[in-house]
Amino acid sequence: MEVIVKYNGDPSELGIEPLGQGFGVIEIERDKLEELYSQPQIENIELPKDVYINDTFTASSVCLLPAHSPDSFGLKGSGVITAVIDTGIDYTHPDFQTPNGQTRILSFWDQRGEGNSPDGFREGTEYTSEEINEALASSDPFSIIPQLDINGHGTAVAGIAAGSGIASEDNIGMAPYSAIIAVRVGEADDDFARSTELMRAIKYVVDKARFYKMPAAINLSFGMNEGAHKGDSLFEEYISSMSSEWKTSIVIPTGNEGGAGHHYSGTIRVGETNDVEFFTASGIEKFYLSMWKNFSDDISIELILPDGSTTGIINSGSPPKTQRFRNLDVTVVYGQPTIYSVSQELFFDVRAAEGYIQAGLWRLRLRGISVVDGSFDIWLPTVEQVTTGTYFTVPDNFDTITIPSTAQKIIRVAGYNDRLGSAAEFSGIGSRNTNFPDIAAPSVAVTAPRIGGGYDVFTGTSFAAPFVTGSAALMMEWGIVRGLAPFMYGERIKAYLRLGAKRSENTVYPNPISGYGMLCIGSSLTEMAKMYG
Numbered sequence: 001m002e003v004i005v006k007y008n009g010d011p012s013e014l015g016i017e018p019l020g021q022g023f024g025v026i027e028i029e030r031d032k033l034e035e036l037y038s039q040p041q042i043e044n045i046e047l048p049k050d051v052y053i054n055d056t057f058t059a060s061s062v063c064l065l066p067a068h069s070p071d072s073f074g075l076k077g078s079g080v081i082t083a084v085i086d087t088g089i090d091y092t093h094p095d096f097q098t099p100n101g102q103t104r105i106l107s108f109w110d111q112r113g114e115g116n117s118p119d120g121f122r123e124g125t126e127y128t129s130e131e132i133n134e135a136l137a138s139s140d141p142f143s144i145i146p147q148l149d150i151n152g153h154g155t156a157v158a159g160i161a162a163g164s165g166i167a168s169e170d171n172i173g174m175a176p177y178s179a180i181i182a183v184r185v186g187e188a189d190d191d192f193a194r195s196t197e198l199m200r201a202i203k204y205v206v207d208k209a210r211f212y213k214m215p216a217a218i219n220l221s222f223g224m225n226e227g228a229h230k231g232d233s234l235f236e237e238y239i240s241s242m243s244s245e246w247k248t249s250i251v252i253p254t255g256n257e258g259g260a261g262h263h264y265s266g267t268i269r270v271g272e273t274n275d276v277e278f279f280t281a282s283g284i285e286k287f288y289l290s291m292w293k294n295f296s297d298d299i300s301i302e303l304i305l306p307d308g309s310t311t312g313i314i315n316s317g318s319p320p321k322t323q324r325f326r327n328l329d330v331t332v333v334y335g336q337p338t339i340y341s342v343s344q345e346l347f348f349d350v351r352a353a354e355g356y357i358q359a360g361l362w363r364l365r366l367r368g369i370s371v372v373d374g375s376f377d378i379w380l381p382t383v384e385q386v387t388t389g390t391y392f393t394v395p396d397n398f399d400t401i402t403i404p405s406t407a408q409k410i411i412r413v414a415g416y417n418d419r420l421g422s423a424a425e426f427s428g429i430g431s432r433n434t435n436f437p438d439i440a441a442p443s444v445a446v447t448a449p450r451i452g453g454g455y456d457v458f459t460g461t462s463f464a465a466p467f468v469t470g471s472a473a474l475m476m477e478w479g480i481v482r483g484l485a486p487f488m489y490g491e492r493i494k495a496y497l498r499l500g501a502k503r504s505e506n507t508v509y510p511n512p513i514s515g516y517g518m519l520c521i522g523s524s525l526t527e528m529a530k531m532y533g
Contacts, residue, residue, distance in 0.1 A: 002027050002196050003036070004234045006044040006339075014039060017122060019203045021241035023234065025196045044339050046234035051222040051404070052192040052384040061418035061442050062467050063502075063522035064174065067474050073525050075474040077175025079481035081106065081216040082162040082473050083205040084466075085198060086154030088184035090451040091132050092141050093155060095163035095173070096180060103132040104164070106212065108148060109204055110184045111197055118204055148184060152451045156458045157221050158182060159449035161466035162473070171447050171455055174470020174521070175477075179214065181205055192384070195235045198222060198404075202238075206245045215247035215480045215489055217472035221462035223255035223402030223428075225262060225379040228292045229435075232340040236407040243409040247480060247489040250410045251469040253461035254428030254437050255382065255402030258513075261391030262380040263400050268299060268368040275363045276378060280306075281389025282359035287381055289348040289364060294373035295337050299366050301346055303330060306360030313367070327355050361393075383426075398512060401428040401435065411494050412436075413468045414514050415443025415461040421504075423513045427461055430512035437515035439497050441467035471497065471521040478525060485532040500524030 005024050007016055014036075016024040022043075028036060036042060059065055066072040089096060089108065096104050106129055109118055113125025127145055135144040149155045162180055165172030183201040186193035198220065209216035220239075227233050231240065243250045257263070268274050280287060293299060303311045309325045314332050322331040328350060335345035348364075350357060368374065380390060382402060405412045405428070414437035415427040424443045430436040443464035450456040472493045479488025488496075501517030501524075503509050510516045 001030055002048055003033070004046040004048060004196060005042055006234060007041050008043060009041040014041060019199050019238065020245065021238065023238045023241065025199065044234060048194045048196040049224055049226045049235065050192045051195055051198060051224045052382050063520035066522035067525055073478060075477050077162065077178030077470070077473040077477055079214060080175065080178045080473040080476045081181055081209050081212065081214045082175050082178040082469060083181040083216050083218040084154055084158040084161065085183045085185060085201040085205065085218065085220050086157050087151035087186065088149030088154045089158045089182040090147065090149050090155045091145070092136065093449050093453060094166040095159050095449045097164070097166065099166065101136060103129050103136060105129055105132055105180045105182060107208060108132065108182045110148060111200065112184065112187065120207065121200060121204065147451070149451050153462065154182065154184065155451050156448035157219055157462060157466045160446065160463060161219055161470040163449055167453070168455060174467060175473035178473045181208055193222060199235065199238050202242050206242060206248055209248065210246045215476040217469045217476065218248060218250045219466050219469040220250060220252045221465050223253065223382060223405060225257065225382050225402060226288065226290050227403045228341060228343050228345065229399055229401065229403060229406050230341065231406045231408050236404050237340060239404050239410060240408040243490060249472040249489050249493045251413060251465050251472060252405040252410050253465040254405050254412055254414045256426040256428065256460055257382060257400040257402055258397060258427045258429045259425045260383045260388060261395035262382065263396050264378045264392040265396040266376055267374045268366050268371060268376065269374055270368045270371045272368045274366045276366065277393040278362050278380065279389070279391055279393065280357055280359050280362060281387045282356065284357050284386050284390065286351040287357065287386050287390060288350065289378055289380065291346040291376060291378040292343050293346070293376040295342055295344040296372040297374060298370040300369055301332070302365040303348060304363040304365060306358045306362060327353050328357065329353055397429055399431045401430055406435065409491060411468055411472070411497065412438045413461065413465045414440040415464040416440045416514060416518060417444040418442040419444070432512065436510045436512050438494055439468055439501055439516060439519050440514040441519045467519055468497065471519060474521060475524065475528065478528060485528065496524045496528050499527045
């Protein structure tokens with residue numbers, strides 16, 4: 001298995017794959033995991049998670065025309081890297097080529113390929129621009145380099161951020177002259193990747209950007225619910241740390257959990273018994289419950305299945321426990337605080353050994369034994385994992401921004417319907433007082449390149465994020481490439497995106513739904529020019 005580690009000293013002593021900032025990944029046999037905790041070089045350990053793509057434009061909506069117009073800013077992303085960490089990219093699509101048919105892709109890393117792995121990494125296949133051009137010059141490109149995006153999600157995301165519009169001028173991307181770096185993560189037929197894969201991909205992009213001496217806007221359209229949603233996991237801490245490396249800006253959507261009913265919040269007192277009810281859909285093979293509470297509170301738990309079977313009362317301090325109920329394996333784990341968080345996770349993993357999970361009404365019964373605070377939060381998996389047919393009967397739609405958009409120092413993008421001018425009902429919502437999105441961008445029926453050529457329509461916050469990623473590339477071109485603001489990256493990009501956002505009258509900003517308002521790159525550039533021009 002792989003685990004994420006925070007370490008000190010020489011990583012080679014334990015066979016750690018270093019990823020920068022004292023973070024790394026190590027492959028280890030499961031029965032050796034306990035020994036790893038005793039190594040003095042290890043500061044913290046975290047198991048990897050599955051992070052799902054956030055599935056499910058018009059130039060005027062995002063104020064793109066003045067950014068592109070030669071009579072105004074005349075920006076197209078020249079001298080900047082647009083990086084897409086996703087399901088891959090269809091390198092044969094005209095939108096990722098120059099007018100003379102040469103690729104705009106500087107490099108592509110297929111993490112699932114075999115042979116010719118990038119420097120500093122152990123697995124996968126790296127394709128250079130020269131190799132891609134060789135394939136494009138062939139009458140049968142895929143005989144030289146295979147199709148690098150079976151899913152199509154990454155191709156659409158890349159097109160919104162950086163498509164040249166060669167195939168259709170009406171569908172030009174935000175930064176059509178930018179160079180492209182793409183990384184394919186996850187299996188070709190899956191819609192998720194491991195958190196360790198995303199960490200490697202970020203390091204690869206930052207290393208490449210530093211090598212080419214070019215600023216990079218990085219798009220990461222993935223999300224999950226397995227965590228405390230406070231930015232304090234090793235995975236989130238790593239992303240926050242890497243956002244300060246080189247001249248980069250990392251853009252992540254808020255996810256599609258806003259109306260899914262997958263978050264529950266409550267309070268329990270001493271001697272009380274609370275039943276948290278939720279439904280599971282038919283035809284799913286697994287789900288989890290990730291419950292987070294104050295470590296000072298002692299709460300016992302009991303999971304009651306739709307057929308009335310029960311795990312029995314499980315008290316804090318109990319070791320991990322797995323029980324078989326007909327075709328189901330139910331595992332319950334009481335976690336421990338980490339060096340980053342004082343909270344405690346109670347984790348329930350339910351899997352069908354064969355067939356499917358029992359569909360119907362489940363109950364999580366909580367009993368307050370010794371309570372100081374009493375508040376708690378619970379998350380079900382994302383809609384991409386368990387569909388909209390799995391939900392809490394009384395959900396809390398706040399705190400539905402998915403991980404890792406909960407990390408610090410990244411640009412957090414919500415989705416809205418630019419045809420109606422209203423928030424997308426699925427877009428992830430921040431907490432009541434903090435942890436808001438930074439900006440909102442179109443996410444409903446967005447036209448973008450599809451694999452095999454041409455265009456299709458896509459919906460989901462995955463497709464809001466690349467509008468902002470491409471905008472960041474234009475801002476970097478204006479500031480860094482043109483030398484007008486050499487440090488235009490990181491949090492500074494976020495600040496000017498917020499400043500230039502379109503805001504509606506009679507709406508309080510920032511807010512948990514759309515943050516500081518709707519993306520308006522033209523206004524952000526105007527504000528930059530006022531300060532630096």
